[in-house]
Amino acid sequence: MFFKMITASLVRRRSRMLVALLAIAVGATILSGLVTIYIDVPRQMGAEFRNYGANMIFMASSNDAVFDMDTVQTGIDKIEQGKLVGVAPYRYETVRIHEQPVVAAGTDLSQVQTTSPYWMIDGEWPEKDEEMLVGQNIAESLNLHAGDLVNVMGPTEEDSEDQLNFGVDIRVTGIVETGGKEEDYIYMSMADLETLVGEGELDVVELSVSATAEELDRYVKTIESEAEGITPRLVKRVTQSESTVLGKLQALVFLVTAVVLVLTMICVATTMTAVVAERRKEIGLRKALGASDASIMKEFMGEGLLLGGVGGILGSVLGFVFAQFVSVRVFASSIRYQPLLLPVTILVSILITGLACLFPVKNATTVDPALVLKGE
C-alpha cells in the first residue's frame, strides 16, 4: 500500500512531479556525464600522449659527424621494430615573408602529426610540397590566413651568396595553435626549405617511441654509445603539460558538477515545498485518518527518494550518451562505459533528493489535522 500510494502520487500527478524529475535527471545526467569524461578522458589522453607524442629527441653530438637523415637512421636502427611510432626531423632556417625574417622549420609534416598530436590546426594539415603551416603568432603579425598563397624568399644577400631572388609560392593550409613556442615558426616540407636555402644539416629530430620508461632509458644508452654523431634525450615536456591540462580539466569538472548538484537540490527543494503546500489538505486528511508524523514523513520522503532513484537511472543513461557525444565531438574518441557509475549516480541522486526533501517534509508534519473540518 505504501508503495502504491507513493507511485500513484508520482504517476497520477505527473505534471508537478515531472519538473522535479527533470531537475534530478538533468543533474544526474551532468553528474554522470562529467564524471565519465573525468575518468575516461585522462585515460584516453594519457594513452594518446604516451603512445604517440614525442618522448625522445636526437641532437647532433659535438663531434664532426654530419647530422642528417643517414646519421639519424643509424640511431633509429637501435630501436626495436614496431616500437617506433613516428620520426619528425627538424631543420630551422631564417627565410623572409613580406621582407620580414621568419624562422622556417623544414620537416616531414605527416610525421609531425604523430609526434605532436596535441597541435591544434585551424585549417588543414599540408599534404604535399609547396604547402605549409604557420604558427599563430606569425600568422597574426604577418596577417596570414589558411588558404593564402605566400611568396617565401630565401635569406638576404648578406646571409647567403646563392640566394633565390624569386622565392617560392607556398600555400598556407593551416594555422598552428599550441600555446607554446611552436606558434613562432612556419612549417614546410624539407624539400621546400632546401629549394629556398640549399642543403644543410638537421637541428633536431623528434621521435615517438611506444616503450616503457626502462626501455626508453636502455635505448638512450645504446644510441649514445653505439650511434655515431647522435645525442639522444628523453623528453618530459608532453607528460608535464598533459598533467596540468588534466588537472585544470578535472578541477573544472568538479566545480561544474558541484554547482549543478546544488542547483538540482534547490530546484528539488523548491518543488517539494510547493508540493507540500499544495497538498496541505491531503496531509491534514491523512493525519485525521490517524497517520503519525513518522508515516507522513515516510511517505513524502518515499516519494522524493523514488523520484531521486528514477531521475538517477534516467540521468546515468543520458549522462553516458552526453559523455559519448562530448567525447566524440571534442576528443574524437569514444568513451568506455564505467559500470560503477550507474549505482554511484543513482545513490548520489537519491542522497541529493533526500537532502533537498528534508526541510519541506519536516514542514509537512506541522499541518494541523483540524484543517479538514474548516470549510473554505
Next chain:
Amino acid sequence: MSLLELRGISKIYGDLKALDNINLSVENGEWTAIMGPSGSGKSTMMNIIGCMDKPTMGEVLLDGVDIAKESAKNLTAIRRDKIGLIFQQFHLVNYLTAVENVMVAQYYHSLPDEKEALEALARVGLADRAKHLPSQLSGGEQQRVCIARALINHPEIILADEPTGNLDEANENIVLDLFRQLHEEHTTLIVVTHDPEVAEVAQRTITLEHGRIKSDEINKMFGRN
C-alpha cells in the same frame, strides 16, 4: 457509563469563546444531530470530539478516558482507532482510486485489505466505481466513498460535519439512508448540519448558539419517517 461525555468544555480564541461551558453526554448507539447558525461552534466541538483539537478548559471523556489530557501522539492513535470522519468537502485523495482511498484508512489503522475495502464500497452502492478516481465520480458518489472510508475500521463514533452540504436532494437521501442503516447496526452517529431535514431524522437534536447549548431535544417523530 456514557460513550462520550463533555464536562464544562470551553474553547477560547483570544477573547472569543467559540465554546462556552458545554456539558453533554452521548450514549452508545445514539444518533445525534447538532444544529446552529454559522460560527456557533459546531466545527470546534467536532474537532474536540474527533481528537483533532483540545479544549481550553474542561474534560472530554471517551470510553472513560479524558482525551483533553492526552498527548498529540496518543490523540492520533485514539482518532485512528475510535473515530470515523465524514466531511462536507469529502476530502478524498485525488490521485487514488475509490478503493485505494478506503485502503488508506486501513493502512494507517492496521493492514490494507482490498477485499474488505471493496465490500465497504459495495455496501454504499459503489461496487462498480471502485477503480474510478475521485474526479470521475459525482459529488454523491464521492461522499459515499468518504462514508465507506469512515466505516472501514469499525469506529466507535462516526462524526459527520455537514455531510449533505454539497449534495443534491437525491444524494442527500442516499446518505441519510446509509445513516439509518448504520444506526440500526448500533453505530454512534454525530451529525452536524444546517439542514432541518437532516436533523429531523436523527434521534436527538442539539442546537448551539454562541458556543452554548440552546436546546437539546429528543425527536418524537424518530423512526416514523
